[in-house]
Amino acid sequence: MxxxxxxxxxxxxxxxxxxxxxxxxxxxxxxxxxxxxxxxxxxxxxxxxxxxxxxxxxxxxxxxxxxxxxxxxxxxxxxxxxxxxxxxxxxxxxxxxxxxxxxxxxxxxxxxxxxxxAAVALEADAVTAVEGAEGYVLDGTAPPVLGGGDADLLLLAAETATGTVWLAADAGTAGLTVRVPPGADPTRPAAEVTASGAPVPADRLVAVDAALVRDLAGTLFAAEACGIAAWALHTATEYAAVREQFGRPVGQFQAVKHLCAEMLVRLEQARALAWDAARSMDEAPEVRGLVSALATATALEAAFTCTKDCIQILGGIGFTWEHDAHLYLRRATVARQLLGGPAGHRQRAARYGAAGARRALRTELPAGAEP
The missing domain is CATH 1.10.540.10 (Acyl-CoA dehydrogenase/oxidase, N-terminal domain)
Known part of the structure; x- marks a missing residue:
């Protein structure tokens, strides 16, 4: 389901x-x-x-x-x-x-x-922009842009004198170079986007902020990660039901049963959080940020660990070139590289949770009292 x-x-x-x-x-x-x-x-x-x-x-x-x-x-x-x-x-x-x-x-x-x-650069600190009468001029190299090699429209974050702006630049813009180096996931490679005096018209300003981009990207990557984990669980359990060892299907052994059960628990936790995150994108920024951070941490980790456990249940054949398990592990690994590991997202969720608790406490205290 x-x-x-x-x-x-x-x-x-x-x-x-x-x-x-x-x-x-x-x-x-x-x-x-x-x-x-x-x-x-x-x-x-x-x-x-x-x-x-x-x-x-x-x-x-x-x-x-x-x-x-x-x-x-x-x-x-x-x-x-x-x-x-x-x-x-x-x-x-x-x-x-x-x-x-x-x-x-x-x-x-x-x-x-x-x-x-279109493709999106998920980080906001590597490209600078100088604002002029007709728009912006970009310089710098963006972090890896997933799908950027095939995109003809790039959403890039740039630092200006007054803060961060997000701009929709055409990939063919003069001064904008897109290079696709070898990567961990050849089915969906990331690109290196370099700007050297690249102009972007003022009407290409996208009115979003870094927090929204982070929360929305984390939520959508979490949804995809649930699918990766679901494939890993299905593949592992199907194999465990037919692969025999010592005259019995390996799925009858307690260690394999427990591993499959743990994969299912991780997947269902990730699905519940990803669903909540998708529902919360129009909530207040602190609510949206809390739920998205939890979903990103849980789902990306579930995809990574479930694909690893799937390979273990497969007896290691998932590491071979002929089996698709390594493709799913590659995709889960790239997602963690792009968005960061679970520890950072959990710390962000903890900060949102602590801030919400302090606000709730202030509303319950008498006027003038310190929490």
């Missing part, structure tokens, strides 16, 4: 799972392992995603979206994560939501329609 709780969302999950199995069979995904590092180009199935409205099931209909809620996108992402969908779907869907919240309706429509591929 996915993180969606309504019948319609379960049907959506089933539809996406069936589409992914037909459109991207495992052999197509594995061809990317031997590809030369660099832009892969627009996937053959990209138009199918747009036709089905999967780039923005949560976006308003006037923006070519499905008119649903963010939880609908989370449901889709869990299934694309379970399918190990290659290509920049997650980065583009994240960019579409940020462009929508940041007041760029024309760009939202282009991304939601599949006409443009």
């Amino acid at each position: 996915g993180i969606g709780i309504t019948r319609e969302q379960r049907e959506l999950a089933d539809a996406v799972r069936g589409w992914a199995a037909r459109a991207v069979p495992p052999e197509d995904r594995r061809k990317l392992l031997d590809a030369v590092p660099g832009p892969a180009g627009r996937p053959a199935w990209w138009a199918d995603l747009a036709t089905q409205g999967l780039f923005g099931p949560q976006l308003p209909e006037e923006h070519r979206g499905g008119g649903g809620e963010l939880l609908d996108l989370a449901v889709v992402l869990e299934e694309t994560g379970r399918a190990g969908l290659p290509g920049p779907y997650l980065p583009s869907a994240l960019a579409a939501e940020l462009l929508h919240r940041g007041g760029q309706p024309d760009l939202v429509r282009a991304v939601a329609a599949g006409e443009r591929i």
Whole structure:
């Protein structure tokens, strides 16, 4: 069962799972392992995603979206994560939501329609911008941009004299260089984006802040991580039921039973938190930040540990080139690299929780009393 709780969302999950199995069979995904590092180009199935409205099931209909809620996108992402969908779907869907919240309706429509591929630089401290009469001039190198090699629209954070701004830059802008080095996940590589006097028009300013980008990215990556963990659990339990050792299926051994049970517990915890995080994106920033931090920490760690445990139950064959388990471990590892390990997210959640407790305590104390 996915993180969606309504019948319609379960049907959506089933539809996406069936589409992914037909459109991207495992052999197509594995061809990317031997590809030369660099832009892969627009996937053959990209138009199918747009036709089905999967780039923005949560976006308003006037923006070519499905008119649903963010939880609908989370449901889709869990299934694309379970399918190990290659290509920049997650980065583009994240960019579409940020462009929508940041007041760029024309760009939202282009991304939601599949006409443009977008990607987001998740860090905000490596590029500087000088503001002029006609816009901004960018200099510096952004952190790894997931899916940036295939994107023609890049959401970049830049430091100005007055603070951080987020800008939607065309990948073909003069002075903007996009390079795709070898990476841990060849099915969805990250790009290095370097700006050297790259101009961005003033009307490409995206009205979001770093906290929103972090919370929204963490929530969507958490939803995908649930799909990765679900694949690992399913693969491990299916194998444990048929692999025999000493005349018995290995799934009958207590150690294997416990490991599979622990994987299930981690997955269900991650799903519950990812669902709550998707529901909280329109709440107050401190509430949104708390729930998103918990979901990011729990789900990304569940994906990483479940794929490792899956390989253990497989008897190590998941480390071999021929089995897909290493692809899911690669994807889980890259997510942790991009967003950070669980400790930092839990510390952030603790700070939000402590601040909320102090505010609640102040409201209960007599006037003038110190908490």
